[in-house]
Amino acid sequence: xxxxxxxxxxxxxxxxxxxxxxxxxxxxxxxxxxxxxxxxxxxxxxxxxxxxxxxxxxxxxxxxxxxxxxxxxxxxxxxxxxxxxxxxxxxxxxxxxxxxxxxxxxxxxxxxxxxxxxxxxxxxxxxxxxxxxxxxxxxxxxxxxxxxxxxxxxxxxxxxxxxxxxxxxxxxxxxxxxxxxxxxxxxxxxxxxxxxxxxxxxxxxxxxxxxxxxxxxxxxxxxxxxxxxxxxxxxxxxxxxxxxxxxxxxxxxxxxxxxxxxxxxxxxxxxxxxxxxxxxxxxxxxxxxxxxxxxxxxxxxxxxxxxxxxxxx
Amino acid sequence: xxxxxxxxxxxxxxxxxxxxxxxxxxxxxxxxxxxxxxxxxxxxxxxxxxxxxxxxxxxxxxxxxxxxxxxxxxxxxxxxxxxxxxxxxxxxxxxxxxxxxxxxxxxxxxxxxxxxxxxxxxxxxxxxxxxxxxxxxxxxxxxxxxxxxxxxxxxxxxxxxxx
Numbered sequence: 066x067x068x069x070x071x072x073x074x075x076x077x078x079x080x081x082x083x084x085x086x087x088x089x090x091x092x093x094x095x096x097x098x099x100x101x102x103x104x105x106x107x108x109x110x111x112x113x114x115x116x117x118x119x120x121x122x123x124x125x126x127x128x129x130x131x132x133x134x135x136x137x138x139x140x141x142x143x144x145x146x147x148x149x150x151x152x153x154x155x156x157x158x159x160x161x162x163x164x165x166x167x168x169x170x171x172x173x174x175x176x177x178x179x180x181x182x183x184x185x186x187x188x189x190x191x192x193x194x195x196x197x198x199x200x201x202x203x204x205x206x207x208x209x210x211x212x213x214x215x216x217x218x219x220x221x222x223x224x225x226x227x228x229x230x231x232x233x234x235x236x237x238x239x240x241x242x243x244x245x246x247x248x249x250x251x252x253x254x255x256x257x258x259x260x261x262x263x264x265x266x267x268x269x270x271x272x273x274x275x276x277x278x279x280x281x282x283x284x285x286x287x288x289x290x291x292x293x294x295x296x297x298x299x300x301x302x303x304x305x306x307x308x309x310x311x312x313x314x315x316x317x318x319x320x321x322x323x324x325x326x327x328x329x330x331x332x333x334x335x336x337x338x339x340x341x342x343x344x345x346x347x348x349x350x351x352x353x354x355x356x357x358x359x360x361x362x363x364x365x366x367x368x369x370x371x372x373x374x375x376x377x378x
Numbered sequence: 379x380x381x382x383x384x385x386x387x388x389x390x391x392x393x394x395x396x397x398x399x400x401x402x403x404x405x406x407x408x409x410x411x412x413x414x415x416x417x418x419x420x421x422x423x424x425x426x427x428x429x430x431x432x433x434x435x436x437x438x439x440x441x442x443x444x445x446x447x448x449x450x451x452x453x454x455x456x457x458x459x460x461x462x463x464x465x466x467x468x469x470x471x472x473x474x475x476x477x478x479x480x481x482x483x484x485x486x487x488x489x490x491x492x493x494x495x496x497x498x499x500x501x502x503x504x505x506x507x508x509x510x511x512x513x514x515x516x517x518x519x520x521x522x523x524x525x526x527x528x529x530x531x532x533x534x535x536x537x538x539x540x541x
Binding site: 069070073077078086090 | 498514521524
């Protein structure tokens with residue numbers, strides 16, 4: 066019975082109530098409890114990260130409830146892992162309020178030197194092991210929850226033809242290469258600028274844009290690690306993102322994958338997973354920010370991308 | 379105890395509380411409880427509820443009657459009813475949660491648990507212990523250690539009241 070009450074509390078209250086009694090602390094730490102708590106989380110938050118190029122190299126997050134008028138409700142600073150001297154950091158992707166943060170020791174390097182999985186609500190973080198594959202020009206990361214093994218998985222895909230695709234299962238702690246035949250025929254990852262900074266996680270699958278032989282959305286099932294394909298209309302310039310609205314909807318079955326298409330300057334939005342145009346899609350018209358896995362919209366130069374990305378929590 | 383005479387045709391059920399009081403209600407009202415529904419489907423019309431005391435059962439029957447008559451037009455009325463329903467002491471709420479849990483009435487369970495959560499979320503651990511009648515089984519050293527590890531959750535002032 067306690068579990069039904071406690072699973073409806075905010076994280077901050079739960080951290081405090083760990084010291085109520087030993088049995089409460091044990092209950093709050095149970096994986097089953099965490100899952101139930103997540104299922105009750107109904108107020109999506111927006112998270113804005115700001116990287117300060119000062120001496121401390123601070124990486125600050127401002128979170129805000131989407132329903133309240135007050136903008137910034139909580140400010141969190143990312144605690145750097147010991148012995149790291151970051152010159153840059155950014156959020157690679159997020160899922161269920163967990164954030165994969167890439168930390169660069171040297172801005173010249175393509176791959177982040179440290180990958181950190183961070184829970185801003187509890188301020189807990191773990192450093193992920195490094196991939197053994199050589200760094201490439203550009204990689205994209207995705208974070209998704211595999212309900213069949215009750216664990217999160219991190220997926221890295223690389224941009225160019227001789228590149229590969231890897232997956233890290235968190236509890237196992239090591240990377241493995243994904244069977245090439247499952248994805249190679251689906252086309253290469255379309256150049257980074259057309260994909261968002263992370264792989265969109267919808268309906269238990271990560272999604273990205275492939276470009277060979279024709280533009281297509283590649284879906285990667287997080288459980289069986291197989292690829293599928295969603296064809297696109299011809300000659301559309303596309304950008305991919307998960308729909309922020311999925312957090313607000315009660316039924317998961319209503320999740321939609323939204324693909325934004327550019328035709329010249331005019332943006333045409335289409336929800337692939339449903340036949341209807343979604344009114345939520347108009348939020349992409351906001352000039353300053355993009356949502357969930359997105360960076361600032363309209364920032365064409367690479368340097369301009371890194372200031373204030375907005376992420377769904 | 380209570381009995382309705384106006385409609386003999388309606389299927390009726392008798393609920394018996396833990397303190398042996400009997401209540402007659404319409405089957406259509408009772409089956410909002412999964413537990414009662416299962417018994418009705420097995421042909422029972424007399425339902426003993428050894429875990430539900432009379433005080434809680436009276437309130438729950440009120441709730442079921444109100445919610446059985448839900449229409450598009452009385453939405454506001456039901457909201458007001460619900461608000462009054464949960465406006466009670468923590469001990470009453472716990473009693474009701476236990477009954478709603480046993481009877482498997484999920485909408486009531488949701489409402490009660492959310493109410494309790496909302497009322498305790500800003501409280502201190504000491505106040506929560508008193509409200510839940512929990513004895514602290516930590517040594518002072520152990521408790522200090524946990525407080526230190528979760529220092530950010532202890533920033534600010536907390537509500538020490540017990541209501």
